[in-house]
Amino acid sequence: MNTLPDIEFSEELIRRFDKLGPRYTSYPTADRFHEQFTEQTYIPYLAQRNTAGRTNPPLSIYVHLPFCESLCYFCACNKIITQDHSRVTEYLRYLSKEMAMVAAQIGPDRRTAQLHFGGGTPTFLTPDELRELMAMLRSHFEFLPDAEMGIEIDPRTVSDDTMAMLGELGFNRTSFGVQDFDPAVQQAVNRVQPFEMVEKAVSASRKAGFESINADLIYGLPKQSMESFNRTLDRVIELSPERIALYNYAHLPSRFKAQRLIVEADLPSAELRLQIFLMSVRRLLDAGYIYIGLDHFAKPEDELNRARLDKSLHRNFQGYTTRADCDLIGFGVSAIGKVGNSYSQSVRTVKGYYTFLDSNRLPIEKGFSLSADDVLRRQVIMELMCSGPVDFAAINKAHGINFGLYFAEELSQLKLYEEAELIKVDAHSIQVTPKGRMFVRAVAMVFDKYLMQQTSAKYSKLI
Incomplete structure (x- = not known):
């Protein structure tokens, strides 16, 4: 184990928790x-x-x-x-x-x-x-x-x-x-x-x-x-x-x-x-x-x-x-944007990009409109990705929920990471520990409701 300020990492934990997942x-x-x-x-x-x-x-x-x-x-x-x-x-x-x-x-x-x-x-x-x-x-x-x-x-x-x-x-x-x-x-x-x-x-x-x-x-x-x-x-x-x-x-x-x-x-x-x-x-x-x-x-x-x-x-x-x-705002082929509670992506080919604009249409190929649940989960996931803490009271106030009730199943799933001392969970927050900072993607995946749905994506290894 090599221990330095704000981060701890061990080969054993990497072998145990390294898996495929999004980069968020x-x-x-x-x-x-x-x-x-x-x-x-x-x-x-x-x-x-x-x-x-x-x-x-x-x-x-x-x-x-x-x-x-x-x-x-x-x-x-x-x-x-x-x-x-x-x-x-x-x-x-x-x-x-x-x-x-x-x-x-x-x-x-x-x-x-x-x-x-x-x-x-x-x-x-x-x-x-x-x-x-x-x-x-x-x-x-x-x-x-x-x-x-x-x-x-x-x-x-x-x-x-x-x-x-x-x-x-x-x-x-x-x-x-x-x-x-x-x-x-x-x-x-x-x-x-x-x-x-x-x-x-x-x-x-x-x-x-x-x-x-x-x-x-x-x-x-x-x-x-x-x-x-x-x-x-x-x-x-x-x-x-x-x-x-x-x-x-x-x-x-x-x-x-x-x-x-x-x-x-x-x-x-x-x-x-x-x-x-x-x-x-x-x-x-x-x-x-x-x-x-x-x-x-x-x-x-x-x-x-x-x-x-x-x-x-x-x-x-x-x-x-x-x-x-x-x-x-994304400009050009394949550019991604995030405006309000939406994501958008432009067409991937120059020919398609020009065709859209010649028709006086913005070159949007696909995107996503976020639901209230998506916005809530995005905040939790992004706070984890930036090493937290995830403050339950602040999220309750922003989204009108009770964190413990809303995410009861997810909090149960976090026990694996809590036992490995990658996170600390109490009545008020989720805090990523120095030992857990390399594994935030794995912790964030617990709150991703879409992971159970099939996708064509091939995710990278966490490490």
Whole structure:
């Protein structure tokens, strides 16, 4: 057992409680979205923001930019592999139309606290195209002075000038896809980016004034070993990003065609994958990073850790965030939104996206309208995902229930986790313990009423 402040973990507990389950970036989870939720279902939720006398939460905006120059074999994102940069011009034109249509529905209150560009590869766009996109956004939305503005970056696609330009546009957060620095692993997944290339991009980010830099790592990739990933951790710790995300590679070649190019015989065994994970957690904690939750680590002074400590941590489709609950507007193919008590997702293909907008329709493919029970369970699950506490009195007041009666069956099911000292349950609350912080997904699953219903989703392992 390795015990550090706010987290305890043991190999025995991981072996006992590791299982398949949702990541709960939403509740209900995205695999429950359905096609009966259409543009006509979505528009009234947008229009609610245009109701006189209504106090609206600020907006969070996500823009999906699907283009990539080359294929990373491990990737499960919605992307378009192309060398034809002219395709961006048409895509931006349709994004502009979608933004105008949404802005007309939500009315004048367009205060925006958060922006994120994801992909694909956002830096596939040229500097002029990125400037055009930001001008479009600013023409429709009012960005707050302290808005959190993030962009995902492929180090292979940027220069010092690009990073400086992004800083001038207002971006203050960036995330680099590192994955692994070992040359053999990089070759095996078709993402070759030497340490020096990433180091240069990180240095340019700091010079451009970016307040927070995140590095994504993936364990479980082909040709990884304890020794090779230990060397990768050496280099990442040397880069000293404010945040690190340590993801478990999910090999699903039947679902993601790109993964069929990975040689399965080169994948580490389940046992080796577990040992790499345990070693990685110890190394990051020993290097001074704080465990935030799930796959995320941050430096003690980072605002994510401050939010964890003062219980203001939140969770949405971008992961953990310090921002209070926002209405999330997604733009572009496959983008997900959360407005009021609804979730929505746009069509996955560019052709379908253009067809909808050519018909003056918002490109909604599916979504979900939450019931009162869904909203209640979402609050419980999200509080657990952010390590609680789940305060019964506060929930009773907000939802007009008696927690003990309403969730009597769930409280009974929690006894397994209580006996393992992963949580503490008393007459007033559920509190996740330091030992239980790695298992919050398992605890949250107890409150997920949809898990008993069949779904096509293939969930990842908890660890």
